[in-house]
Amino acid sequence: MTVKEMTGEAREPITVPSTLRNHVLRELRARIVAGRYKPGERLNESRLARELNISRIPIREALSQLQEQGLVTNHERRGMFVTKLSDEEVQQINSLRMVLEAEAMRLARARMTPEVLAELSKVVDQMENWEGELIDAAALDRRFHAIIWEAAGNPYLERTLQSLTTPLFAHKALEHVSNEIRRWRLNHHRALLNYVAGAPGDPMLAILEHLRMGYTDPERYSSLAVGA
Amino acid sequence: MTVKEMTGEAREPITVPSTLRNHVLRELRARIVAGRYKPGERLNESRLARELNISRIPIREALSQLQEQGLVTNHERRGMFVTKLSDEEVQQINSLRMVLEAEAMRLARARMTPEVLAELSKVVDQMENWEGELIDAAALDRRFHAIIWEAAGNPYLERTLQSLTTPLFAHKALEHVSNEIRRWRLNHHRALLNYVAGAPGDPMLAILEHLRMGYTDPERYSSLAVGA
DNA sequence: CTGCGCAACATTGTATACAGTCCCGCCAGG
DNA sequence: CCTGGCGGGACTGTATACAATGTTGCGCAG
Numbered sequence: 001m002t003v004k005e006m007t008g009e010a011r012e013p014i015t016v017p018s019t020l021r022n023h024v025l026r027e028l029r030a031r032i033v034a035g036r037y038k039p040g041e042r043l044n045e046s047r048l049a050r051e052l053n054i055s056r057i058p059i060r061e062a063l064s065q066l067q068e069q070g071l072v073t074n075h076e077r078r079g080m081f082v083t084k085l086s087d088e089e090v091q092q093i094n095s096l097r098m099v100l101e102a103e104a105m106r107l108a109r110a111r112m113t114p115e116v117l118a119e120l121s122k123v124v125d126q127m128e129n130w131e132g133e134l135i136d137a138a139a140l141d142r143r144f145h146a147i148i149w150e151a152a153g154n155p156y157l158e159r160t161l162q163s164l165t166t167p168l169f170a171h172k173a174l175e176h177v178s179n180e181i182r183r184w185r186l187n188h189h190r191a192l193l194n195y196v197a198g199a200p201g202d203p204m205l206a207i208l209e210h211l212r213m214g215y216t217d218p219e220r221y222s223s224l225a226v227g228a
Numbered sequence: 229m230t231v232k233e234m235t236g237e238a239r240e241p242i243t244v245p246s247t248l249r250n251h252v253l254r255e256l257r258a259r260i261v262a263g264r265y266k267p268g269e270r271l272n273e274s275r276l277a278r279e280l281n282i283s284r285i286p287i288r289e290a291l292s293q294l295q296e297q298g299l300v301t302n303h304e305r306r307g308m309f310v311t312k313l314s315d316e317e318v319q320q321i322n323s324l325r326m327v328l329e330a331e332a333m334r335l336a337r338a339r340m341t342p343e344v345l346a347e348l349s350k351v352v353d354q355m356e357n358w359e360g361e362l363i364d365a366a367a368l369d370r371r372f373h374a375i376i377w378e379a380a381g382n383p384y385l386e387r388t389l390q391s392l393t394t395p396l397f398a399h400k401a402l403e404h405v406s407n408e409i410r411r412w413r414l415n416h417h418r419a420l421l422n423y424v425a426g427a428p429g430d431p432m433l434a435i436l437e438h439l440r441m442g443y444t445d446p447e448r449y450s451s452l453a454v455g456a
Numbered sequence: 457c458t459g460c461g462c463a464a465c466a467t468t469g470t471a472t473a474c475a476g477t478c479c480c481g482c483c484a485g486g
Numbered sequence: 487c488c489t490g491g492c493g494g495g496a497c498t499g500t501a502t503a504c505a506a507t508g509t510t511g512c513g514c515a516g
Contacts, residue, residue, distance in 0.1 A: 018304055018305075019304060019305075019498095019499065019500095020499080020500070021292075021499080021500095044466095044467075045467075045468070046466085046467065046468090054500080054501085055500060055501045055502070056468090056501090056502095057285070057499080057500055057501070057502095058499080058500070060289060060468090060469090061288060061289055061292045061499095062292075064249075064289045064290075064292040064293050064296075065292050065293065065295065065296045067293065068292075068293045068296035068297060069296060076246055076247060076468090076469095077246075077247075077467085077468055077469075077506085077507055077508065078467085078468080078507090078508065078509095079467070079468070079508095089383075089384075092382045092383065092384050092385075093384050095382065096331075096382060096384050096385050096388065099327060099328070099331050100327070100328075103324075103327050154320045154323065154324060155317075155320065156317075156320050156321050156324050156392065157320075157324050160324065160388055160392075164384065164388075247468095247469065247470095248469080248470070249469080249470095272496095272497075273497075273498070274496085274497065274498090282470080282471085283470055283471045283472070284471090284498090285469080285470055285471070285472095286469080286470070288498090288499090289469095304498090304499095305476085305477055305478065305497085305498055305499075306477090306478070306479090306497090306498080307497075307498070
């Protein structure tokens with residue numbers, strides 16, 4: 001069976017990965033991040049294989065990779081489960097993320113170009129005029145940061161931030177917050193934009209302000225405050 | 229076939245992973261880090277399967293995980309190759325590693341216990357009396373940092389540093405340096421030890437001093453110097 | 457009614473089989 | 487001598503088959 005022969009809902013004509021494994025990898029990651037598979041849920045290989053009309057092999061290999069990315073957790077001989085983050089784990093991830101986001105912003109600021117700035121500005125504008133669904137808001141948020149990660153120019157930094165935040169997005173996909181809070185969070189990106197655009201200030205302060213919006217426990221970052 | 233039935237050189241009676249996949253994962257990682265498989269070398273699934281007396285399936289799954297860890301690189305329909313780092317990539321990794329090592333040291337210092345300190349001290353003593361092989365020196369180096377990573381108390385920080393440095397060790401496994409240089413590098417750990425033990429100072433400075441010992445290009449870290 | 461044991465089923469872990477692609481060398485033509 | 491096509495072998499990607507473990511639900515004893 002080839003990728004093109006695959007049936008069902010899994011078509012993304014934009015870029016077709018040439019192996020089933022890569023296709024499944026993308027598809028599963030997208031589904032988990034979108035909240036279609038909820039944290040703690042078991043991912044049955046045979047069922048997935050039937051759904052996608054392929055054998056279990058590419059699915060197992062894709063799951064192995066997702067495991068390494070932290071999106072799923074393997075319980076030996078019991079199956080793969082969507083990773084369920086405890087409050088403590090969320091905080092640990094965020095405290096690490098803070099350090100890396102700050103570094104990304106420093107680097108991005110140093111290498112900023114008008115093109116990237118325009119792109120960021122566009123995203124922030126969309127955020128401020130945002131009226132849509134929760135999932136779209138999360139996508140905008142993710143996109144904003146992704147642009148900065150890439151602009152930082154260090155692929156390893158980019159990859160690390162991606163693999164740290166993806167489980168967070170999966171975790172928050174279910175979370176219900178009021179539109180007001182969502183707007184509040186989104187609007188804070190303007191401050192970050194100003195920083196990477198060259199405004200004076202310490203990135204830590206802006207990011208702390210941003211991430212503490214219900215994401216983190218500020219108490220945990222005393223070491224950062226000292227370092228800044 | 230079970231793990232116990234496996235033949236050949238692959239026995240590690242300390243902890244036997246219950247699945248072949250996990251066993252192969254450890255074994256391959258160890259071999260790559262030890263320099264037995266050199267960067268750029270192709271890892272033939274069928275050959276490995278014959279060598280380990282198992283089928284290709286557990287090997288492919290282990291390789292999928294190693295790929296995600298950055299130790300091997302997949303070229304579609306051509307095979308898995310031990311990741312070969314360019315000079316630029318080594319620098320990118322090290323520039324990121326610096327930020328994380330500094331964070332780990334701040335956290336470790338804040339949570340330091342006499343037990344951990346004693347362990348670190350023991351390793352540094354071993355370093356200063358070291359007379360053995362290159363591989364042992366690298367192991368000591370790795371162990372010193374690993375203790376600090378764990379003492380920092382953030383599993384994600386620990387995991388990230390591990391997956392960043394492991395390819396570096398594989399990369400450096402071949403490198404030949406004089407005993408003098410090796411001693412010089414090793415001895416610098418005393419300064420790091422002093423910092424995590426509570427001595428005043430900025431971790432960045434000690435780490436910069438440490439990592440620049442032939443590992444990194446100091447020019448790249450202006451942003452850190454500013455932040456520090 | 458409740459708790460335990462056991463058997464049938466479901467699912468994972470691994471092996472084997474097969475299909476398509478890549479690579480390398482050989483040979484013909486320029 | 488060099489170049490380009492082409493055939494055979496080797497290898498990866500995927501499917502199917504089998505083994506072993508985990509799970510579930512039912513019967514039975516207390």
